Amino acid sequence: MDEDFSNFSIKRQNIRxxxxVVCTLVYLLTGAAVFDCLESxxxxxxxxxxxxxxxxxxxxxxITDVEFENIYKLIIRKNHFKRNPQWEFGGSFxxxxxxxxxxxxGHSTPNTNIGKLFCIIYILFGIPISLIMFQSVGxxxxxxxxxTLRKIKLASFRFYKFKNKNVSNKDLIVTEFMLTLVLVVTASYIFSVYEGWSYFDAIYYSFITLTTIGFGDFVPLQKNNYLKYNPIYVAFTIFFIITGLTILASSTNLLVLYLVNINSEEKLRKRIWLKMKKQEQIQKMLIGDVISTVNTQDVVTYLDEKPNLAAFTEDKSVCSCDDIFMCYKLCTNKRKFDAKNYFKKKLNGVNIKEQRYYFSIKRKPLAKIEHISRYFDFKTDNIVQEYNEIKYLRKFANEQNFKLNKISRRESF
Known part of the structure; x- marks a missing residue:
């Protein structure tokens, strides 16, 4: 059911x-046709x-035609005037x-009053459409x-053994930066060939264009009547602009999400630290909570209902961890502890009331998120959930008439 809903949501986003994209393309074609009629x-x-x-x-x-042409080119280069037609359909688009x-x-601007009025209205409605389109495509x-990156990681996992097969926002930002770099390097070479610019000037133009600064000192499609006689080069230039702006828009979205996640994680850590600090004040009076078990079967039944609490891997000792939800006496290095089988083995046929098992909550509350994650296999977002499960365990002990005794100091394990 959830998978069907997810597929439906993805299809709806793709349709949107x-x-x-189609709406923006039609809007561009309509504007080009109107400007062609008004300004041509x-x-x-x-x-x-x-x-x-x-x-x-x-x-x-x-003077001869050759001399005059040289003077004319010099004047055009100095004042940025363009001799080729700008308002035919290709130039208007x-x-x-x-x-x-x-x-x-700024290489071409409307000259007629009606063209200027239409330009104001056209841009007023067109800019929101284009911004939404760039964001959606991004x-x-x-x-x-x-x-794609997830498939690549899964395919190469057998060779490189990636520790994390998930794709983070940081991975996407790096990938899109590399795509932008490839696009700029490739497009700059083509611009240098067609426009006669140096390669450094072509890179400069690409950067100024994709950052939407647009000084106008370098403008393509102004030589040899490219707008009219070279539609492939015109299409490439428009493709470069749209693709580059789309990648930058998606990179901006990822960067914003990355910064927001960092801020949210810091707030979560601060909130958890405050809760742990409050719990530490209580634990100063109760160094350890000793629970004398009454019914082994109740404990085993609870561990059946909570499989994620039934087994965990310790590093050195459970008591050495900053965040503890269960302490026990038999602690060895790098040993798998199965609480369910441990209870069955130790408590079967033994006077249960004489056995003591420690259930502790946040013995050292000032824990770091990264340190806790090395001892328990859960994410940062699940720390509060684990804390609630610990409190539920204490509530379960009280309901089963476990007798809580306060001791003056913690026993050595």
């Missing part, structure tokens, strides 16, 4: 993520006016992607990476 006619008029001024200037100073990704190079990416 796909729906957000004005851009064509401005381009015609610019070309007429260029021809007049060329005739006035009487690229502009919408940068706007919703909060990058904004969560699915985290789930996929966690599943």
């Amino acid at each position: 993520t796909v729906s957000l 006619p004005n851009e064509a008029i401005n381009s015609h006016i610019l070309n007429s001024h260029i021809n007049k200037f060329q005739q006035l100073i009487n 690229y502009f919408c992607t940068l706007a919703l990704a909060l990058i904004g190079y 969560e699915r990416l985290n789930g996929f990476l966690k599943y």
Whole structure:
């Protein structure tokens, strides 16, 4: 039943993520089409006016086409003006992607009033959609990476003997950092080839883009009319932006969860320490609780109902552990203690009232979580549950008329 519900929840999350991706894609296509209709006619008029001024200037100073082209390239490089059309469908789609990704190079901006008004409305509704989409895709990416890493650990367990086969948030953060590094290194090489940048400048552009700073000093797709005649390169550039931002969004979510878990663990330790400190004040008066057993079968029955208390592994001695729920006399190094069989063996045919068995709660309350975990096989979150089970054991002893006696000091084991 739980497995079916879990599968249904995963399918619902996948459907939600796909729906957000499709919705964002449709929103981008719609915006590109509208900007193409609004800005392309004005851009064509401005381009015609610019070309007429260029021809007049060329005739006035009487220079060759090659010399004029060199001067023109120098002016464009100095002032970051772009000669290629920016508001055809490919350029409009690229502009919408940068706007919703909060990058904004500033290489192209709406010039008409209606285009500016539509840009305000478009971004106002588009940014929430894109942020939700990036977050949802990032969560699915985290789930996929966690599943993959777990399979890898299980497959290589026989060779490397991993102590922990679970995948933590720290493992996912490291993996996604490596994916981002691979993406930046690969994309920078392609940008350096197509744009003519140095490899260091390409890495600089990739970093500025994925951090959504977008200075605009390096902008791809502005040479050789790539926006119109090289759709594969345009698709790669958009893929680089969306994929990189998705990985960074998922990494940010994991980092926030990692910090929150650290804070929660510190609060849990503090709360447990306060409880242990209060218990220590009580234990100053009761150094040890001696319980004279009345009925062996009651103890064995209780241990049958609580199998996790029936056996545990000690290191040196149970009494040397900071957190103790049962002490007994026969303590040896690295020995498996089966409480159920021990009671049967020692108490069968013997005067039970003369036998003493110590049940102690937090003899040394100032325990560290890591130290306790070495003696008992449970996680940090289960410490409070184990503490409650200890109190339940004391309540059981009282209900079975166990006689509690106070002693002045703890017997040596």
